[in-house]
Amino acid sequence: MTVQLNPYLHFDTSARAALEFYQSVLGGDLQIMTFGDMGSPGPVPPPEGVMHGQLQTADGFVLMASDGDPERPTEAGGQVSVSISGDESAKIEGWFSALAEGGVVDVPFEKQMWGDHFGQVTDRFGIRWLLNAAG
Numbered sequence: 472m473t474v475q476l477n478p479y480l481h482f483d484t485s486a487r488a489a490l491e492f493y494q495s496v497l498g499g500d501l502q503i504m505t506f507g508d509m510g511s512p513g514p515v516p517p518p519e520g521v522m523h524g525q526l527q528t529a530d531g532f533v534l535m536a537s538d539g540d541p542e543r544p545t546e547a548g549g550q551v552s553v554s555i556s557g558d559e560s561a562k563i564e565g566w567f568s569a570l571a572e573g574g575v576v577d578v579p580f581e582k583q584m585w586g587d588h589f590g591q592v593t594d595r596f597g598i599r600w601l602l603n604a605a606g
Contacts, residue, residue, distance in 0.1 A: 474557035479601055480536040481550045486521035490536050499528030506538075509584055516540055552591075552599040560588060560604040567602045570594045 482489060487503060494501045502525050507518025516522075520538040527533050535554055539545050557563060567580045573595035580590030580602065588604040 474555060474559055474562065475533065477533045477535055477554040477556065479552040479554040480534070481545050481552065482521075482536060482538055483545050484517075484520065484538050486524055486536040486538045490521070490524045490526055490534070493534055494526055497526065497528045497530070497532060497534075499526050499532070501526050504585075552601050554601040554603070556603040556605070558605045560606070563602050563604040564588070564590075567592060567600075570600050570602075 480486070480489065490501055490503065503521055504523045505518060506516045506520045506522045507513070509522055511518050511520075511522075516538065522537060524536045525533065526535075555563060555566060564580055567590045571592045571594075575593045576590070577593055577599070578589065578591035580588060583589045587606060590602050591599065592602075593599050
């Protein structure tokens with residue numbers, strides 16, 4: 472893998488149910504990591520909430536999703552992000568910086584608990600971008 476562009480869906484609390492439904496429709500391998508898996512004691516976000524879910528199908532589709540913070544409900548129109556992931560760290564970090572110009576950095580691009588570099592930015596047009604560089 473070099474670089475991929477993927478849809479990322481955001482839910483208040485139903486990411487698991489949605490991903491399981493999409494898997495029943497599209498088939499594929501579903502991986503779900505909960506907030507509890509990453510050490511969240513709860514109650515917000517709840518340990519059983521989906522921190523990151525990924526459905527990868529035999530047709531090459533990759534669909535990602537997560538639950539949000541129940542105390543900050545997802546706003547209408549805010550359920551979708553654009554996710555770029557890959558192993559070209561310098562390129563991905565450059566895109567993060569460029570997208571941040573005139574926008575808002577929601578999560579700085581830095582090493583995360585799962586070992587990758589990750590950042591989230593809302594660009595000047597209100598589109599949320601999730602950028603993840605492996606390793």
